[in-house]
Amino acid sequence: MMTARPARWHAFGMGGTGGCEIVGMAPSHELAAITERLLRALPSWFGIPEANAEYVESATHLPGLVARSGDPVGVLLSRRHFPGSAEIHLMAVDPQWHRRGIGKALVATLETQLINDGCRLLQVKTLGMSRPDVGYAATRAFYLSCGFEPLEETHDLRPGNPCLIMVKPLR
């Protein structure tokens, strides 16, 4: 299992992402502040204050990957459920940086870490297709492009919102 690490432990330049670097961050108030700033830039996806507060709080106990171009421009929080399986808990990329490969680089970085740590399965939960939403249709297109497969849409996990579980075998 991955354990808590110093706040910054890995950084490298990403060729296709306009000079961004991806930095691993341990759970912290600094990571929570970065998460809060990025959620605020994405009101169409993150418009419910109570849900945002939960995401921000989660950054104080979940590890993160942060894409930076000077300032943070993207964040991914992940959760390790079992030695063999993990979940993307949250992803947010600054809208000014969309479609520049940052989301894909964040997922690829997480996958490399997980594979090196013996993890074999990654999941993500997002809004299901039975609730038409242009923004989340783009989100699903993103995860599909990263190699995730839709596993199940359930109405039990998030009352009032259809939840699509997507999975990706890691190899």
Ligand SMILES: CC(C)(COP(=O)(O)OP(=O)(O)OC[C@H]1O[C@@H](n2cnc3c(N)ncnc32)[C@H](O)[C@@H]1OP(=O)(O)O)[C@@H](O)C(=O)NCCC(=O)NCCS
């Ligand atoms: C989803 C998100 C993290 C993707 O980040 P990104 O940096 O823009 O994604 P990338 O540039 O790496 O996109 C990789 C591929 O995903 C697909 N994709 C990404 N955005 C898409 C869109 N709006 N429409 C269709 N396909 C899309 C494309 O295949 C894209 O490759 P291409 O640009 O070469 O065609 C970002 O759009 C975001 O922050 N969205 C709002 C928050 C959100 O949805 N979070 C996840 C909640 S579960």
